[in-house]
Amino acid sequence: LYGAFTNYWSGKGCDIEKPxxxxxVVIHAxxxxxxxxxxxxxxxxxxxxxxxxxxxxxxxxxFDLTGSEQLRGTDRRGSRKEINQMLSQPAAVPLVxxxxxxxxxxxxxxxxxxxxxSDLPLWLCEGMAVYFEAPxxxxxxxxxxxxxVNYPRxxxxxxxxxRWRTGDLVKLITxxxxxxxxxxxxxxxxxxxxxxxxLIRYHPEQYTAYVKHLAQKKPMTGTKKEDRLEDFRHxxxxxxxxxxxxxxxxxxxx
Numbered sequence: 001l002y003g004a005f006t007n008y009w010s011g012k013g014c015d016i017e018k019p020x021x022x023x024x025v026v027i028h029a030x031x032x033x034x035x036x037x038x039x040x041x042x043x044x045x046x047x048x049x050x051x052x053x054x055x056x057x058x059x060x061x062x063f064d065l066t067g068s069e070q071l072r073g074t075d076r077r078g079s080r081k082e083i084n085q086m087l088s089q090p091a092a093v094p095l096v097x098x099x100x101x102x103x104x105x106x107x108x109x110x111x112x113x114x115x116x117x118s119d120l121p122l123w124l125c126e127g128m129a130v131y132f133e134a135p136x137x138x139x140x141x142x143x144x145x146x147x148x149v150n151y152p153r154x155x156x157x158x159x160x161x162x163r164w165r166t167g168d169l170v171k172l173i174t175x176x177x178x179x180x181x182x183x184x185x186x187x188x189x190x191x192x193x194x195x196x197x198x199l200i201r202y203h204p205e206q207y208t209a210y211v212k213h214l215a216q217k218k219p220m221t222g223t224k225k226e227d228r229l230e231d232f233r234h235x236x237x238x239x240x241x242x243x244x245x246x247x248x249x250x251x252x253x254x
Contacts, residue, residue, distance in 0.1 A: 001100060005107050005132065008146050012208045014215075017112035025060045025103075034063035051098045053105040055116050060102045065095050088138075093152070101133040113211065117219035121228055122176040124214070127192030131200065147200070154253060156190035161251055169195075169243040173232050174225040198246050203236060210235040 002023070010016045028034035031050075038061055039046040041054060051062030065086075086092060105125065109116040114125065134148040172178060172195065178188040199207040213231065217223075229239075236242055 001103050001132070002107055004146055005104065006111055009111075009113055009211075012204070014208065014212055015112055019107075019110040021058065021110070023060075023106055023110060024058070025062070025106075028061075028063040031063050034061065037061065049098075050095055051102050053102040053109075055109065058106070058110070058116065060106050062099060062102070065092070065099070097133040097152075101129045104129040104132045113215055115215060115217050115219055118214075118217040119221060119223045120214055120217065121173060121232075122179045123172050123188075123192040123195060124211075126179055126189055127194075127196035130189060130193035131196045147197075149197075149253065150193055153190040153193040154250075156187060157194045157250065160187050160190070161247065164247065166240070166243070169239060169246065170229065173239075174228050194250050195246065198250055199236070202245075202249065206235045 006016045026037075028037060034050075035046045038049075038052070041061075042049055042052065050065075051060060053060045087096060108114045108125070108128065114120055130150060130153055132146060134150040136148065168191075172188065172191055178184050179192065196207075199210075210231070213235070233239055
């Protein structure tokens with residue numbers, strides 16, 4: 001993922017830096033050990049999240065997926081062949097996706113693409129991570145390549161199109177609580193993936209310029225909603241027109 005991610009953005013003209021520190025991943029042997037160690041950061045959500053990246057510690061924490069009961073079905077650790085078979089099961093899709101998603105955050109915040117602890121739009125950070133997480137069950141790793149359609153996210157996005165209202169794009173751009181609130185997060189993550197996918201595919205130069213602009217933001221400084229909206233408008237133009245084109249194109253994606 002590191003090689004693919006950094007090559008991808010270098011190819012788009014972004015200044016990619018070698019990480020100053022090793023990219024640390026803490027992998028617990030089992031889910032119970034992981035839950036105990038992460039509860040101080042995740043609270044009651046520790047039992048529902050299989051892995052996460054912390055901007056404060058700059059670490060990814062997870063547990064060994066080959067020890068996941070729903071994949072293993074036995075107490076015995078599998079061989080490399082058996083592990084590859086585990087990762088080709090449909091049940092592995094959300095597990096592998098989470099690993100790739102959180103690792104994408106860590107790489108982005110350590111290669112100069114995004115500034116850690118800066119006030120970045122959550123739709124961009126999370127949508128970009130979802131863009132890279134697209135699962136591939138034909139691969140022995142459960143993941144391969146960049147920019148594939150993330151069909152689980154696309155399905156949710158299509159289901160919610162009938163509830164989309166004019167102006168919802170502005171809310172997604174300016175209101176991070178949509179992705180933080182458990183009541184709206186699942187839908188909003190799919191919306192964020194769809195917006196990133198659309199902009200990368202149909203407005204690639206503007207998207208890259210936008211990402212490079214936000215990479216200059218300083219840590220621990222806030223941004224007003226009006227400024228966030230103006231940043232977006234400056235790079236992508238009229239938001240109403242873009243919203244119409246976004247919905248039309250993504251509704252036809254299959």
